[in-house]
Amino acid sequence: MSMQPASRATPVSVVVRTAALDDAGSLLEHLPADVPHDELVSWVRRGDGLVGWGEALVLETSGPSRFAEAEAWWDRVRVGAAVRNEVGVPGSGLVCFGSFPFSDDSNEPARLVVPSTVVGRREGRSWVTRTTLEPQLSPLGLPEPSPPPDAPTDLAFADGDVSPSDYAHAVAEAVARIAAGEIDKVVLARDLVATSSTPIDPRWLLRRLAESYENTWVFAVAGLVGATPELLVRRDKGLITSRVLAGTIRRTGDDEADLALAGSLARSSKDLEEHEYAVRSVADALAPHSSSMNVPESPFVLHLPNVMHLATDVAAVSADDASSLALAASLHPSAAVGGTPTAAAVRLIGELEHMDRGRYAGPVGWMDGNGDGAWGIALRSGAIDRDDPRQIRLYAGCGIVAGSDPESEVAESTAKLIPMRDALAPDHHA
Numbered sequence: 001m002s003m004q005p006a007s008r009a010t011p012v013s014v015v016v017r018t019a020a021l022d023d024a025g026s027l028l029e030h031l032p033a034d035v036p037h038d039e040l041v042s043w044v045r046r047g048d049g050l051v052g053w054g055e056a057l058v059l060e061t062s063g064p065s066r067f068a069e070a071e072a073w074w075d076r077v078r079v080g081a082a083v084r085n086e087v088g089v090p091g092s093g094l095v096c097f098g099s100f101p102f103s104d105d106s107n108e109p110a111r112l113v114v115p116s117t118v119v120g121r122r123e124g125r126s127w128v129t130r131t132t133l134e135p136q137l138s139p140l141g142l143p144e145p146s147p148p149p150d151a152p153t154d155l156a157f158a159d160g161d162v163s164p165s166d167y168a169h170a171v172a173e174a175v176a177r178i179a180a181g182e183i184d185k186v187v188l189a190r191d192l193v194a195t196s197s198t199p200i201d202p203r204w205l206l207r208r209l210a211e212s213y214e215n216t217w218v219f220a221v222a223g224l225v226g227a228t229p230e231l232l233v234r235r236d237k238g239l240i241t242s243r244v245l246a247g248t249i250r251r252t253g254d255d256e257a258d259l260a261l262a263g264s265l266a267r268s269s270k271d272l273e274e275h276e277y278a279v280r281s282v283a284d285a286l287a288p289h290s291s292s293m294n295v296p297e298s299p300f301v302l303h304l305p306n307v308m309h310l311a312t313d314v315a316a317v318s319a320d321d322a323s324s325l326a327l328a329a330s331l332h333p334s335a336a337v338g339g340t341p342t343a344a345a346v347r348l349i350g351e352l353e354h355m356d357r358g359r360y361a362g363p364v365g366w367m368d369g370n371g372d373g374a375w376g377i378a379l380r381s382g383a384i385d386r387d388d389p390r391q392i393r394l395y396a397g398c399g400i401v402a403g404s405d406p407e408s409e410v411a412e413s414t415a416k417l418i419p420m421r422d423a424l425a426p427d428h429h430a
């Protein structure tokens, strides 16, 4: 591992080799047991995506300039990299993974990492990439499969910095501020701490999440693990896409009742209004970087096992060379996790929320040497404690608008915690 200060002065040199594989099979099953858990990375959806491990290069950065510093660092790595890539699709060749704190003044740094090994799969093509600091004649095969991960043991949950009743109070105060005309929408979150008697293995969580949440991107970067249904931005050659979510309903478990609820969600003026704020914030941020854009007029209902969301897929044609990370930086924080208007909403979060979100609700994802990549919003996730990996902090938040009810928002946040709570639990099949 090597720490690189952010400066444009010198290219960072790495040697990158990508070779095609016949079929990578299940990506998550390649993650090895014998590397430090916080060095495992993942971005997987329905079997496609990238997993990786080991740290060829790492950057830590924080504060308001964290995105700009990450971009500058990536430019230096791109310039200095010697790449041999026989696959040539986005995500092959040089790749970094990253995860950024939500707030400019978080105590937690952003982490960017170029893994030593990445295994990728996209539309029937598979590959492996090795990155080293010196040219090396290392074999480009896959490691022997590791034994499967163990479940956490003796799991216990405790309130985090924001208890459910603290949360209800904060929501009530936010509703008052909205009624006073200070702001239109603010997203408030709370946390929950889970403790196991053994270190929590991200491989366990990733497999469990991927099994149940196929409509999500299952991610891990530096101990932040989750399954997000919300894609902040993807740049794939010239095409930019974003999946915006806002407006939520809890599922009952009864399919027929849930369908009726989905219908009411699609007609609810409170949810449609909340959704509209979120879509507009994304379309406005992408406009300067695109030549044409498609914003569907009305949202669809995205079904997840725990909740349903109003969802809109925005698509645009890239008009400049802004990288996927630069686009993510210009979109963050969208109204889905900040509020409207953005600056006032972020200030109100600082005033009412009483916790450090860390990397929850920040961009998480990957980028390749061409700037293509995908960045999700780190939702439905938890951060494994760096000093005590038996502990994980889970987060969930809700968009508060005029008419939001504190108790319903507590219940909605509880529903949003289900994916991680279930993923931590011992296997129900066993």
Ligand SMILES: C=C(O[C@@H]1C=C(C(=O)O)C=C[C@H]1O)C(=O)O
Residues within 6 Å of the ligand: 187, 189, 230, 245, 246, 247, 248, 309, 336, 337, 379, 380, 395, 396, 397, 398, 399, 400, 416
């Ligand atoms: C903030 C979260 O979710 C966001 C808030 C939503 C809402 O309030 O309806 C819906 C999806 C996400 O954009 C979270 O899951 O923690």
